[in-house]
Amino acid sequence: MPYATSDTHGRDEGPDLEMNPVRSAHLANDIVDTFSWANLNVVVKDRKTSAPKSILSDSWGLVRAGEMLAIMGPSGSGKTTLLNALAHRVAAAGATTTGDILVNGQKTSLQNIQDLSSYVEQEDALIGSLTVRETMMFAARLALPSNISKREAFERVDDLIASFGLQSQAHTIVGTPIKKGLSGGQKKRLGIASRLVTNPKILFLDEPTSGLDSALSLEVCSYIKDIGRRHNLVVVASIHQPSSATFQQFDSLCLMSGGRTCYFGPVSAATRYFGRIGYPIPPETNSAEFFLDLINTDLDKNGEIVRRTDDICQSWNVAEERSCLSQAIQKSNEASAHSTSRYKVARPSSWKVPLTMLHRSWIKSYRDIMAYGIRIAMYLGLAILMGTVFLRFKTEQRYVQPYINAIFFGGAFMSFMAVAYVPAFLEDLGTFKQERANGLVGPLSFIASNFVIGLPFLFGIALLFSVVAYWLTNFRADASTFFMWVLWLFLDLVAAESLVVLVSSIFDVFVVALAITAFANGLWMCVDGFLVPMNILNVFWKYVFHYIDYQAYVFQGMMVNQFQHGEYGCDEGSGGQYQCSYPSDLNSEGKFRGTDVLRQFSISTGLEGTWVGITIGIIAGYRILAYLALVLRK
Template identity: 30%
Template sequence: MRSIGGQDHTEETPNGVSQSNSSDLPSFLSSSSYPITLKFIDVCYRVKIVEKNGKGRFKRMLINPGGGSPPSATYEERTILHGITGMVSPGEILAILGPSGSGKSTLLSALAGRLQAAGHGFTGTILCNNKKRSKQISKRIGFVTQEDVLYPHLTVRETLIFCSLLRLPRTLLKKEKISVAESVISELGLSKCENTIIGNGFIRGISGGERKRVSIGHEMLINPSLLILDEPTSGLDSTAAHRLVSTLESLAQKGKTIVTSIHQPSSRVYQMFDSVLVLSEGRCLYFGKGNEAMSYLESVGLKPSFPMNPADFLLDLANGVCQVDGLSEREKPKVKQTLVASYNNLLAPKVKAICMDSSSTNSIQLNQHHSSTLEQRSSENRISLSTWLNQFSILFRRSLNERKHESFNTLRVFQVIAAAILAGLMWWHSDFRDIQDRLGLLYFISIFWGVFPSFNAVFAFPQERAIFMKERASGMYTLSSYFMARIVGDLPMELILPTLFLIVTYWMTGLKAELGAFVLTLLVLLGYVLVSQGLGLALGAAIMDAKQASTIVTVTMLAFVLTGGFYVHKVPSCMSWIKYVSTTFYTYRLFINVQYGDVNRISYLLGCYSRHENTDRAASCKFIEEDIRGQISPMTSIGVLLLMFIGYRILAYLALRRIKG
């Protein structure tokens, strides 16, 4: 294994990243690491595959997740991991190889502590330094998921600085936290792209390899002793994969314990692995040193028919497809069973004996006093998280930086301006006494600013679900600080566009030409936008599926619009209750009140009390009176909208609370 000596030196890694000595790093990164030897013994994981009503629709469930299966469901039990055992020490890289569906990601999730809380399907023992994982040790573990979960509009520098401000202990000054982020950027070779946005499939940004290194940087900020990575080279070419693994190798040389799954490593990448664990259908085929794998396979009668990359040969064997000397076609399908049996008989007893022996470890040995001191220091640094207000401030600034691109993109601004101009031209300087047309304008405004913000808001939480779950699992912030920052961060952006809309439409259409009336109309509109936004947030958080939630919010707003009081005056009694929960119903009446006052004022303007009213005027009077019949007081409308504003957001918050990271 690698030496983990304490010599400070500068070296150039194979990926061209200059590694500076520890004296150049902030004290938090250069402080003495807490070495972790990871052991996992007989790790098993089982799930239920539930088939509902015999229609072939399967739903994965944990064993006994909540007390049994649905009465009408049939299920089969499937074991994902079959008693996996192994260990890895500080300064080493353990690579987990295997085909897709072999259980690599599940095993890594178990090692990272992400399965125990999920249900009773997990069994086995996972030890850190021969002890069960404590909170202090858990905070020394970094977990990089297979997918890069990052905000696309933030730059590399912004991404890591915001993460540093949130994750590092409060005992560090802001300047020191930024210095830590800058050191990680330099250490991972991201300096050239630090001012480039992350990007995604639709937005051009940094390369796939750089994006993966940013994900690793997220975890490197906390100076982890154990770093677990799920297929970090997925989607990268051979050169980029080699550079990335070279970065992991340089981290291991500093005394960190590295565990990574990898799908198809090249021969030069394979040579960097100290230990290799090969899985197939949840069973272990080999565990041991990477450079001893081929000799072990030869000892059990499996030798490739031509020289090849050990990783390729191991994966061929795991897939049951191989070219082996001296093996007939009839014997080839039994290769996998042979490997499993050989492992169970030859390697498994030795591996278990090493893992069960608490005194034998290849890691740096710490005496009891030193270990407790480090855990105490870790506890002091980690438990002192940022205050709620500090978390809120950082998350608010991050939300503004990320959301400004979405809120003010060209198409969205064009949509609002086009609607404002179109409405202005359609109702150009309409007559104050032409009340029927004016009510149509007010109702159009109610429809547009009911549907537009609610439909946009419904995507907010579903789109951020992966990031939210990842960051919450890392303990970066409290749910309440995230929720408030997300809500408040949207306000300036959500309120600017309706203000711009009303400025254009109000004066083009010739609505009540008084500053007070304009201000009141604007206040009603902004309040309505916030209520509609809250409706979208609540539905999005409750359903957490953007497509389904957008459908539900469309149907809901359609019901609100139809019962709002303009289209249908005689609503069937079975549906009349909808108008009392309709945001459009109350907003429309507030708009009418600002422009015209009460129903008597409107009747007077139309001359409905005249004894010589003609047929057309009589029809208009009947329309107006029916349109606002039973008009509730403005204060009641304001009160109901205020309750909706608060209520929808409380529902959204409660819906988010049920999501577990």
């Protein structure tokens, strides 16, 4: 039986590419006629033995323009491995991929695949505070070249929104944990539509129906199929346990188990093929479920399913359909009228991407309460707490230690509470990873826009906190000292947020990032010079951590800001004698200078400019390390 495909009416056809009506109808305007792969293998090292272990074996396949391929199999069958390998992504950690990936019968490179395709991840990475139209417009601005006018971009966006049935939700937000937005099916459609705005020729979908019920799955696949037919796309999707109606939306099936191919061909011919090799489908049975149950070795108790799967894979290797598939792949180069080796996609100008990301981050920052709104409320509550607990201190000795406590509390806990930024940053990071994998943005644009957009919000938080806490506590009442306090608090917050960005860039799991950031802030509190003065701090903690602790410089700067020019009265003891806790040449007068307090903490004056510079250097160091972490994690 020759290798067959099915057209829009389910009609079986032979391997002759010129006979495919879907492809030939658009041939004059298309770049990609066929997408295929041959002898594709993925090998990793076994974790226990370190021996080579194959997770994808001798995979062959062919998809024509206008067709939709389902890569199907039980969990662990190699679906995502194959999909990633086809998209020139890392198939698995430490994996080695060999074989040929062909567009129009010609080997293709990573850059060529990125120019020709878009990849939609299994997990949605949409920014919840943006509307549907805003999401699409930002996707267009990140991808479309500068020579495309705004009018053309808007038309393309509106056409896609209409094509995916999202017109009535165009001005609805995607949805946040606090404010409900789109449904699950609508989010899936939006995620796919935002990748189609670049007009790709090949669309990779990693389980586009995951998390959806059968009705929503059918809805999503129907929209994908319609778009694929009308725009003559090659659509390759991994899918797990589809309903019968959803399964029938696909033209071709690649059935896998344990990284091996069990069948590749038209969906309409699969039932006949399995019946011929001795596995007929019972009447009124969902064929997709039957195929999966047939090869699902996870359910094996006595080795029967493993033996059956081996038999099915061996039958495929010697089947006539397998031979015809190989011949069709070999002939695809001869049949194609297009070469994609020199195909290049025009990209936006270098300045447009960071500005677009800056604009998007600005909208999210003021609209999403999770980004800064909750933190503003937290810091305002902390300011009221601090101002009413450390209330109206005087220039007397008994208030000196509470003053110091207030300085430490203000800086350290403002810094510690920056952990609330972790979830908002991880949402941005997830979006960035998907856009980066599709070749749209780079780490520098992401880190730079994230840094710039946070500055006005952090300055506003520092000023709001200071207006409340500074005057209630009764710190030194002059404008220059107040604004110097605001500056130190602002630097503290910027450094703390930069630490969150660094840790979250390395450990992009919420609980892990939260725990490590909290631990780091606890460490900085311990070695900043307040809990243990510098003259008795253990040398290891002093020389290894104290000098890279931004909280230490903030604490020292605030201490100098408060005590450098002040004088304080000693306590009066019995008999009219003064009891002074801080040695000073003014003790005989019942006073001591603020510099005497600083001496107790080994804090020198006149170094504020140096401390500001070091703190800015630490901030820059955190951001540069975050950038390098993202570069190395590509």
